Amino acid sequence: MRKITAGLxxxxxxxxxxxxxxxxPYFSDEMGAAVDAQLxxxxxxxxxxxxxxxxAVAWPDRELAGEQDAAMGKALGDARKIVVSNQDLQFTWRNSELLKGELIEAVxxxxxxxxxxxxxxSGSVSVVRQLLEAGLLDELHLLVHPIAVCKGARLFEEADTPLPLRLISSATFESGVVHQVYTLADTAPTGTYEDAKVHLPQGDQ
Structure with a gap:
């Protein structure tokens, strides 16, 4: 079975x-390597x-321009691209197709x-949320930028139950960006203050 990874x-x-x-402003060689490895x-x-x-608007032109990002443009163009949409789309970018059927069943x-x-x-936040909820997303790659934007949609919306995740790896780039990779955890940990306080410094007895 193939893994599904998401990068955001x-x-x-x-x-x-x-x-x-x-x-x-935070993009660097380290981030470029991380994006290339995942996407x-x-x-x-x-x-x-x-x-x-x-x-589809940007990458075909970048590939044709032949500049530094042309290799990424070619890789994305050559890849099979499956698009999640309720609309009947007309594709001009090569190797593009519509996901057929209901999302969870089709994925x-x-x-x-x-x-x-x-x-x-990449991106596609609505798809990522649905696959996380269904347990189909194997790895969530978060490139956490050292800035509080203070407006705009967030990755996780309000819900009745928490979503437990387990950290697989973490790397800090020179830019201050932290590359965190998570997978779904089986259950959320439990505990009370009574459990936590045993880990506080005891001081002199």
């Missing part, structure tokens, strides 16, 4: 909306319509298809 630029206060307004090396991309539309089937790499998601 996120601010310190949890904002994921309009990263183009605050993200670029650029994937042979299959799963994208929400808004994310797909923004990619479950997609995970069972053969492939050389993980299935990668």
């Amino acid at each position: 630029f996120i601010s310190l206060d949890g904002v994921i909306e309009d990263p183009q307004d605050w993200h670029f 650029g090396s994937a042979d299959t991309l799963l994208l929400g319509r808004k994310t797909y539309d923004s990619f 479950t089937a997609l995970k069972n298809q053969p492939g050389a790499t993980d299935i990668a998601i």
